[in-house]
Amino acid sequence: MTKPYVIDELISAKAIAARIEDLARQISRHYAGTDKLVVVGLLRGSFIFIADLVREIDLPVEVDFLEASSYGNAMETSREVRILKDLRSAIEGRDVLVVEDIVDTGFTLHHVVNLLKSRNPARLEVCALLDKPARREVPIRATWTGFEIPDEFVVGYGIDYAQRNRNLPFIGKVRFTDPAPEGAA
Numbered sequence: 001m002t003k004p005y006v007i008d009e010l011i012s013a014k015a016i017a018a019r020i021e022d023l024a025r026q027i028s029r030h031y032a033g034t035d036k037l038v039v040v041g042l043l044r045g046s047f048i049f050i051a052d053l054v055r056e057i058d059l060p061v062e063v064d065f066l067e068a069s070s071y072g073n074a075m076e077t078s079r080e081v082r083i084l085k086d087l088r089s090a091i092e093g094r095d096v097l098v099v100e101d102i103v104d105t106g107f108t109l110h111h112v113v114n115l116l117k118s119r120n121p122a123r124l125e126v127c128a129l130l131d132k133p134a135r136r137e138v139p140i141r142a143t144w145t146g147f148e149i150p151d152e153f154v155v156g157y158g159i160d161y162a163q164r165n166r167n168l169p170f171i172g173k174v175r176f177t178d179p180a181p182e183g184a185a
């Protein structure tokens, strides 16, 4: 069970789309000329971001997915990162772009980057839509970040609260309304 809450818009769908165009331009420039780019989405949170991002990247890309988990349904991140689904592709000698929805404590990204680097890609960079630096426990940064955000509990555009709200087209922040939302019967 979740406590009653409402969602306030933090980043609009339009702002996200504009920022993705910028990010894709920078990424396309960085990897210009390559035919060995594999874009790796971290499930489940990055599924919408990666779909929009790859459509703006002006290069041949292969798309693959990896699922790592560091949360349960709770709001706090545990330090244990488990790989629930590994890549289908071998990445040795490839150009790898890891796509993440949010970097919070940094444990997930740290673990995934170390794992993928151990497979000897030619290059490995990270693009994260959101960065919450106030929460960082592991010193890691994405190569490209969409938006730096304050320490708010965010949902939408792929990001869930208790597996809901991933389908919101914008990034919202969760505001708990105890005992009931305004206007509720």
Ligand code: PRP
Pocket (backbone or CB within 6 Å): 042, 043, 044, 045, 046, 068, 069, 070, 071, 077, 100, 101, 102, 103, 104, 105, 106, 107, 108, 109, 159, 160
């Ligand atoms: C969330 C989010 C990031 C990670 C960030 O994933 O999508 O991958 O946590 O947290 P961290 O920087 O503190 O490690 P989650 O494990 O909730 O899985 P999901 O993507 O399936 O929602």
